[in-house]
Amino acid sequence: MTNEQLQQYVEQLSLDVFALPFRHKAVFNGRLRTTGGRYFLTDHHLDFNRRYVTDAKTFRGIVIHELCHYHLHLAGRGHRHQDQDFKDWLMKYGGLRYSPRLVGDEKKSHQYECHKCGTLYRRKRKMNPEKYRCGKCRGKIFYKSS
Numbered sequence: 001m002t003n004e005q006l007q008q009y010v011e012q013l014s015l016d017v018f019a020l021p022f023r024h025k026a027v028f029n030g031r032l033r034t035t036g037g038r039y040f041l042t043d044h045h046l047d048f049n050r051r052y053v054t055d056a057k058t059f060r061g062i063v064i065h066e067l068c069h070y071h072l073h074l075a076g077r078g079h080r081h082q083d084q085d086f087k088d089w090l091m092k093y094g095g096l097r098y099s100p101r102l103v104g105d106e107k108k109s110h111q112y113e114c115h116k117c118g119t120l121y122r123r124k125r126k127m128n129p130e131k132y133r134c135g136k137c138r139g140k141i142f143y144k145s146s
């Protein structure tokens with residue numbers, strides 16, 4: 001899948017699933033490792049992890065997840081992971097809650113989440129969340145799951 005095909009895919013899925021247009025950019029970002037996608041609050045573009053494309057059903061769920069962030073944010077509604085609007089939309093539209101682990105990434109890892117902005121972090125080693133702050137918003141981090 002090329003960036004152009006990705007753009008078309010996201011635009012089409014947005015119309016099919018949400019009946020709302022996606023008017024910004026969707027691109028593959030080679031630096032994403034264990035996340036399937038990311039939404040940028042500043043310029044509204046979406047990054048996706050090419051490694052998830054091979055599993056059509058999973059990839060669809062990832063794109064829907066990011067489109068939930070996108071449409072809720074643009075509508076001025078609760079667009080963060082911990083917001084009720086976001087949780088409702090994930091259920092309603094069939095978005096994935098988490099990016100599933102990729103084959104080859106099965107080694108145990110620990111997941112942390114920012115209280116304030118909901119950004120998820122994965123770490124190989126267990127760390128004390130008290131000692132760290134969110135890289136995006138400096139919010140407090142809490143332990144989520146392994």
Ligand SMILES: [Zn+2]
Pocket residue numbers: 065066069081
């Ligand atoms: Zn998300």
Ligand SMILES: [Zn+2]
Pocket residue numbers: 114115116117118119134135136137138139
């Ligand atoms: Zn944060």
